[in-house]
Each structure stands twice: as structure tokens, then as C-alpha cells.
Amino acid sequence: MDNQPRLSIKNLVKRYRRLVAVDGLTLSIGAGEFVGFIGPNGAGKSSTMGCITGLLAPDGGSIEVAGLNGAENPVEIRRHIGFVPQELELYDYLTGEEFLRFVGDIRGVSGAAQDKQVEELLELTELLEARHRLVKEYSGGMARKIAICAALIGPPELLLLDESFVGLDPESTLRIRRHLQNYCDQGGAILLSSHILDMLERICSRVVILVDGKLKRDLSREELDELIASGKYPDLNAIYLEATGKII
Amino acid sequence: MTHLRILMGARRRGILNRVGTQTSLSWTLLLALFGALMGGLLLLGHAAAPGLLRPPMDLVTAIGMNTPGGKLPAGAAALEAAFWLAALASSVLNFRVMELLFRRKDVRALEHFPLQLSALYVDRLLAALGEALAAALLLTPFFIPLIWHGGGLAAGASIALIAVGLLTSSAIGFAMQLGAGSSLAETEALDPSIARADRPNTASGSAQVFLYAPGIALAVSVIIILMAKLALGEVIKAGEPTRALGVGLGILGIGFLVALAMSYKYFVRAFPRMSARFHEVDFIGHSVSASHQTSDFLKPRLGEALLPTSARPVFRSYALQFGRRYMLARWSYGLGWLAAGIALFRLSEAALPLWLVVTLPAIAAATLVNPWTRLSSPRIRPYYQDLLALGKNDDTRAAIAFGFREILLFAGPYALLAAIAQGTRSGDWPGAAALAALALGGCIAINGAVALLWSTLGRNRAAELVAPALLAVSMVVVANISLLALAAMQVLFCLGHLKILGASTPIPIGTTPHSPGE
Numbered sequence: 001m002d003n004q005p006r007l008s009i010k011n012l013v014k015r016y017r018r019l020v021a022v023d024g025l026t027l028s029i030g031a032g033e034f035v036g037f038i039g040p041n042g043a044g045k046s047s048t049m050g051c052i053t054g055l056l057a058p059d060g061g062s063i064e065v066a067g068l069n070g071a072e073n074p075v076e077i078r079r080h081i082g083f084v085p086q087e088l089e090l091y092d093y094l095t096g097e098e099f100l101r102f103v104g105d106i107r108g109v110s111g112a113a114q115d116k117q118v119e120e121l122l123e124l125t126e127l128l129e130a131r132h133r134l135v136k137e138y139s140g141g142m143a144r145k146i147a148i149c150a151a152l153i154g155p156p157e158l159l160l161l162d163e164s165f166v167g168l169d170p171e172s173t174l175r176i177r178r179h180l181q182n183y184c185d186q187g188g189a190i191l192l193s194s195h196i197l198d199m200l201e202r203i204c205s206r207v208v209i210l211v212d213g214k215l216k217r218d219l220s221r222e223e224l225d226e227l228i229a230s231g232k233y234p235d236l237n238a239i240y241l242e243a244t245g246k247i248i
Numbered sequence: 249m250t251h252l253r254i255l256m257g258a259r260r261r262g263i264l265n266r267v268g269t270q271t272s273l274s275w276t277l278l279l280a281l282f283g284a285l286m287g288g289l290l291l292l293g294h295a296a297a298p299g300l301l302r303p304p305m306d307l308v309t310a311i312g313m314n315t316p317g318g319k320l321p322a323g324a325a326a327l328e329a330a331f332w333l334a335a336l337a338s339s340v341l342n343f344r345v346m347e348l349l350f351r352r353k354d355v356r357a358l359e360h361f362p363l364q365l366s367a368l369y370v371d372r373l374l375a376a377l378g379e380a381l382a383a384a385l386l387l388t389p390f391f392i393p394l395i396w397h398g399g400g401l402a403a404g405a406s407i408a409l410i411a412v413g414l415l416t417s418s419a420i421g422f423a424m425q426l427g428a429g430s431s432l433a434e435t436e437a438l439d440p441s442i443a444r445a446d447r448p449n450t451a452s453g454s455a456q457v458f459l460y461a462p463g464i465a466l467a468v469s470v471i472i473i474l475m476a477k478l479a480l481g482e483v484i485k486a487g488e489p490t491r492a493l494g495v496g497l498g499i500l501g502i503g504f505l506v507a508l509a510m511s512y513k514y515f516v517r518a519f520p521r522m523s524a525r526f527h528e529v530d531f532i533g534h535s536v537s538a539s540h541q542t543s544d545f546l547k548p549r550l551g552e553a554l555l556p557t558s559a560r561p562v563f564r565s566y567a568l569q570f571g572r573r574y575m576l577a578r579w580s581y582g583l584g585w586l587a588a589g590i591a592l593f594r595l596s597e598a599a600l601p602l603w604l605v606v607t608l609p610a611i612a613a614a615t616l617v618n619p620w621t622r623l624s625s626p627r628i629r630p631y632y633q634d635l636l637a638l639g640k641n642d643d644t645r646a647a648i649a650f651g652f653r654e655i656l657l658f659a660g661p662y663a664l665l666a667a668i669a670q671g672t673r674s675g676d677w678p679g680a681a682a683l684a685a686l687a688l689g690g691c692i693a694i695n696g697a698v699a700l701l702w703s704t705l706g707r708n709r710a711a712e713l714v715a716p717a718l719l720a721v722s723m724v725v726v727a728n729i730s731l732l733a734l735a736a737m738q739v740l741f742c743l744g745h746l747k748i749l750g751a752s753t754p755i756p757i758g759t760t761p762h763s764p765g766e
């Protein structure tokens with residue numbers, strides 16, 4: 001694993017009219033890190049991910065992915081990013097397999113390597129039987145699975161997953177979680193936005209809490225374990241509630 | 249394999265898959281509709297051919313068409329009609345370019361992949377030129393009957409004007425939209441400490457370039473089409489290809505290539521950033537957490553009093569969502585009124601005949617505005633009708649009432665302009681008022697037709713797209729025959745509102761909200 005951060009955000013600002021969605025966020029993610037990105041609705045998680053991928057234009061600050069500046073290389077950085085947005089936009093009239101092969105070709109994965117990855121990913125997401133069906137005909141959960149497969153093809157160095165486990169059955173969630181952990185073990189980095197805090201507590205090597213667009217807490221695995229072991233917080237839920245000021 | 253080949257391969261596969269999923273019934277319906285449209289245009293062209301081939305006396309855009317004898321050549325009126333049709337189609341295509349570049353799902357689905365911008369540019373350009381060519385082919389049957397009326401040259405010149413004009417217009421629209429967008433797409437991240445006034449304003453102000461660009465592109469396109477018309481007019485006058493034609497085609501070709509070169513430069517330099525800015529302008533109304541957008545539901549909305557109490561909340565949700573989602577589209581109504589005002593006050597009756605004055609808003613309502621498809625989109629029409637304890641027809645009633653209101657908002661000012669223009673010109677104010685009523689009535693009749701459609705088929709995207717367009721074409725045909733017949737036709741379709749507003753049995757819900765981005 002190299003030492004270069006997979007993602008480096010400095011002083012990111014994103015506004016929508018008067019609303020400041022992301023307010024001076026600074027965050028760095030290294031190789032092998034599985035970062036849980038949590039915060040209340042409207043905290044700025046999706047806006048941050050949108051800015052990283054270039055789907056939203058930042059109003060301030062800088063973003064680097066694998067050493068590439070996002071403002072200067074908006075297309076090039078996408079080579080290094082696999083993104084599953086909250087609201088899926090897929091190529092409706094390709095079959096699941098055709099869509100994956102299309103993404104593989106775009107990412108420069110071809111021939112036997114492509115065949116192998118497509119098979120593995122379809123098997124991982126249990127879409128082998130639905131591989132020849134049009135994406136348009138997929139259920140919500142199947143569409144999300146094929147989007148996850150598309151994000152994993154390559155694989156890119158950084159994965160951005162915005163509420164990507166919503167609508168997935170428990171079996172698939174478990175299989176994909178394991179795959180993602182393997183991906184991180186091999187040097188990939190993940191920024192996963194989710195409200196399933198129990199899952200994040202188990203799988204993440206780091207947890208970042210965003211409130212009103214600002215970084216409220218940034219806890220490593222060790223810090224998280226220490227806080228829970230100290231007895232002050234029973235779990236990540238309690239830490240989250242305290243950070244957001246919503247103790248119930 | 250290059251990205252262009254990959255993308256073209258995926259597009260081809262997508263088209264084949266799409267074709268393969270159609271049932272024989274949908275093919276039959278599609279072919280029947282296509283046949284009806286083509287047949288209708290051929291019939292209309294056949295009826296109009298003698299007039300189009302008669303030497304015209306008064307054409308406002310006929311500068312340079314005069315022969316030494318002082319008479320305009322036969323076929324000049326056909327070319328004039330082709331000019332106006334090309335200008336009308338160009339206005340649609342210039343806004344379509346915006347959709348093709350930023351809004352359509354086939355481009356949004358590719359946005360986060362590392363696709364080379366040159367490949368995406370070719371893909372989008374082919375889509376735009378393909379639409380221009382399709383529009384030209386669709387208008388062609390109107391001029392084909394000129395051939396069997398002895399006006400082969402006029403037919404050829406008119407068809408050439410439409411084809412060349414629309415292709416050039418699309419290229420210009422491309423260049424204008426991308427040039428405008430690139431002005432908002434700064435290449436370096438900004439320092440947040442810079443004063444707010446010094447930053448690109450993505451919500452209004454400078455962001456409105458996205459809206460103005462199609463208007464400017466239309467103005468440039470119309471000038472270019474006019475030049476092409478002058479060059480082709482020389483051919484009609486001389487009866488054979490002339491040097492002027494060569495010069496005209498040369499200018500068009502150069503304009504086309506310059507537009508392509510400029511648009512390519514803007515596209516590869518800044519497309520991702522301008523696309524991001526566009527979506528912020530376009531979807532700014534989505535965040536319900538924004539404080540300035542909350543607490544607006546209790547305010548009564550204009551037009552809801554027409555509905556039973558149970559349907560009013562649905563009407564309000566349509567009003568709020570439509571206004572926020574299509575804010576940009578509504579601003580474009582103003583451009584339409586401006587263009588219509590210029591045409592109504594400046595053009596003579598020969599150039600803008602009464603049948604066109606009364607049917608123009610219906611044509612625009614059926615094509616450019618079409619609120620019915622938008623009301624059925626998932627962004628506007630959520631699934632609540634299945635989830636909440638709404639009255640059986642409240643959703644459809646509210647949608648049709650809102651469609652009525654939106655159409656009035658769009659066509660009302662036009663009707664007023666038409667009445668003033670006609671009244672001041674002729675002094676016949678009752679006649680002018682009747683003309684305005686016909687202009688407005690055409691749009692309301694389409695809303696009534698959609699009400700009939702919804703009450704029988706339910707919400708259906710294909711029908712919402714095709715039926716208004718077919719009805720608008722029918723109204724053009726009838727208006728050519730008799731304005732009284734048009735009035736009768738409008739009254740008949742306006743009665744369609746009663747079918748929904750007075751329905752006591754459940755109206756079919758139809759398809760669930762249409763697929764996003766379709």
C-alpha cells in the first residue's frame with residue numbers, strides 16, 4: 001500500500017442559495033481505510049460525495065483523489081472513483097451484463113480480466129440469473145446491486161457509497177460487506193454514507209460524523225473501541241446522538 | 249477500443265434492446281400514428297399546394313426575391329412557409345439541445361464514469377443532429393404534394409431549406425449552450441472567503457445564461473435560415489442552381505463548422521463543471537431542508553377553488569412541486585411571449601396568417617410546454633395516490649385542473665398580445681377578442697382532450713406526448729379550412745373536462761409515475 005491519500009479534501013464549501021450544505025470540511029482518507037460517513041439528514045454527506053465525483057461544483061476548497069486535483073482533472077479523477085449515488089441513474093436499455101461490460105470497457109478492463117470480474121460481481125450480488133434482463137426491468141434492490149457491481153469494476157482506488165445498502169436483502173448485504181472489507185484489505189479506500197450505525201460500528205476502520213456541513217467527530221477504530229470500552233458510550237448510536245445534540 | 253466505439257456500441261445495443269422489447273401491439277399503434285401523421289401532413293400539403301405555388305404579393309421576408317418584372321416567382325410562398333416551419337422547429341430544437349446535453353437520463357447515467365469528453369461530445373452531437381434530421385423528415389411530407397402540382401423545384405428548395413436550416417440550427421444551439429455554460433464553469437476551486445457577489449451565482453443572475461442561450465441560438469439560427477432562404481430563392485427565380493446558391497451553401501457550411509469547432513472546444517474544456525452548475529440551477533428546488541422552501545403548503549393556490557375540498561391538497565402539491573421543478577421552463581414562457589409579441593406586431597398577415605395566429609399557442613403547448621407529461625413524471629407525481637386515503641379521482645382532477653391553470657398562464661398573455669395586435673391593426677376589437685378566444689381555446693381544448701384521455705386510459709406517457717401533438721396538427725388543418733369549424737372543435741374538446749370533473753366512478757390510475765428522466 002502506498003502512503004498517498006486516496007482522498008484529500010481541504011476546506012470544502014458547498015452552498016445552495018442561502019443554505020450552506022458543506023462548511024469548510026477537511027478530510028483525508030488513506031489506502032485501506034473503510035470510513036463510515038454519518039450525520040443527520042441534510043448534514044451534507046451527499047453534497048460532499050457529489051463534489052468529490054464532480055457531479056456538484058464546489059463553492060470553495062479543494063479535492064484530490066489519488067493525487068489528482070478535482071477542479072483540474074474532473075474526468076481523470078473518475079478513473080479512480082467508483083460511485084454509487086443515492087438516486088440511481090442507470091443505463092435502462094442495456095442488460096445487467098451489458099452494462100457491466102460497458103463500464104469495464106470505459107475503465108479499461110477488457111478481455112479475460114473483464115470476463116472474470118463480471119462473473120465474480122454478478123455472483124457476489126446474486127444477479128447471475130438476471131444478467132440478461134434489461135436494467136429497466138430490475139427491482140430497486142437489483143438496480144442498486146448492479147450499480148454496486150459497476151462501481152467495483154476495475155477496481156478503482158476509492159469507493160463512494162451513498163446509502164448503498166438501502167433496499168438490499170440481509171444475505172446480499174453480508175456478502176457485499178465482506179467483499180468491501182477484502183477490497184480495503186487490498187489497498188482500496190471506502191467512504192460509506194449510511195444510517196445503519198450497527199453495521200458501521202462493526203465494519204468501519206474509522207467513523208466521521210458530519211453535522212450542519214461541519215466535521216463534528218473523526219474517530220479511528222481504536223478511539224471508537226476505547227470510547228465504547230470506557231463505558232461512557234454503549235455503542236456508536238450513543239456517540240452519534242451526542243455529537244448531533246439529539247440525545248433521547 | 250476507443251471510448252467513442254465503446255459508447256456507440258452501447259447506444260446501438262440499447263436501441264436494439266429497446267426495439268426488441270416492443271410488443272406487436274405497440275408497433276402497430278406506433279406505425280398507425282406515424283402513418284396518420286404523415287398522411288395528415290400530405291393531405292394538408294395537397295390542400296395548401298395551389299396557394300404555395302401562386303406568386304405571392306406580400307411577404308415580409310421576401311427581400312431580394314423581386315424579379316425585374318416586379319413579380320415574385322412561383323414557389324416563393326412555399327419557401328416562405330418552409331422558412332417559418334424551420335424557424336418554429338428550430339425554436340423547439342434549440343431547447344432540446346439543453347435537454348440532450350444536461351437533462352436526459354442517457355447522459356446523466358454516464359456522468360460519474362471516466363468517459364472521454366470527446367467521445368461524449370460526438371454522442372451528444374449525433375443525438376442533436378439526429379433529432380434535427382428527424383424533425384426535417386417529419387416536415388417534409390407537407391411539401392411533397394408540390395411535386396404533383398408542378399412545383400418540383402419549389403418542393404426541393406423548401407425541403408432543402410428545412411433540412412439544412414435545422415441541422416445548422418442544432419449545431420448553433422450546441423455552440424451557444426456550451427459557450428454559455430462554460431462562462432459559469434470556473435477551472436479552479438474558489439476561495440470561500442471571496443465575496444459572495446464575486447462568485448458565479450448558480451441560482452439566478454448569471455446562471456440564467458442557460459436559459460438565454462437557446463433564445464440567442466434561435467435568433468442566430470433564424471438569421472442563418474433566412475440567408476439560406478434567400479440563396480434558395482435565387483434558384484427558384486432562375487429555375488436552376490445559381491452562384492448565389494453556392495455562396496449561400498458555403499456560408500451555411502462555414503457556420504456549421506465554426507459552430508461545431510466552438511462547441512467542441514467548450515465541451516472538452518468545461519463540460520463536467522458546467523453540467524454540475526446546470527443541475528444546481530435546474531434542481532435547486534429539491535432540498536426540502538432549505539429554510540426558504542418550507543411552510544408554503546398552507547397558502548391557498550390560484551385555481552384550487554374549482555376543485556372539491558378533498559382534491560385541493562393534491563392540487564397544492566402539484567402547484568408547489570411543478571413550480572420548483574420547472575422554474576427554469578416557466579421563465580422561458582417569457583421568451584415565448586417576447587418572440588410572439590414581435591411576430592404579432594411586426595409581421596403582416598401574409599407572413600403570419602390568422603390560422604397560424606390562433607393555433608400557434610396550441611402547437612407550443614402540445615410540444616414545448618406539455619405540462620401533462622411533466623405532471624405525470626415521478627418528480628411531480630409521487631405514489632401518494634396509492635398510499636393515502638384520497639378520494640378516488642382527486643389526483644386526476646387536481647392534475648387536470650393544474651394543467652388548465654398552467655396552460656392559461658402560458659397562453660393567456662399570448663392571447664392578450666394577439667387581441668391587442670389584431671385590434672390595433674384592424675380596429676375590429678370584437679373580432680380581435682374572438683381571435684384571442686380561439687388562441688386560448690386551442691390550449692384549453694388540448695387540456696380537455698387530455699382529460700378525456702386520462703378518464704379512459706389513465707396516465708400514459710406515450711398518449712400524453714402524442715395526443716396533444718396530433719390534436720394541435722388537427723387544429724392547424726381545421727383552422728386552414730374554417731375558423732368557425734375550429735371554434736366548434738375546441739368547444740367539443742373543452743367538454744372533455746366534464747368527464748373528469750364530473751366523474752363518479754373511479755378513473756383508471758394508469759401507469760405509475762413515468763420512469764425518471766424519460
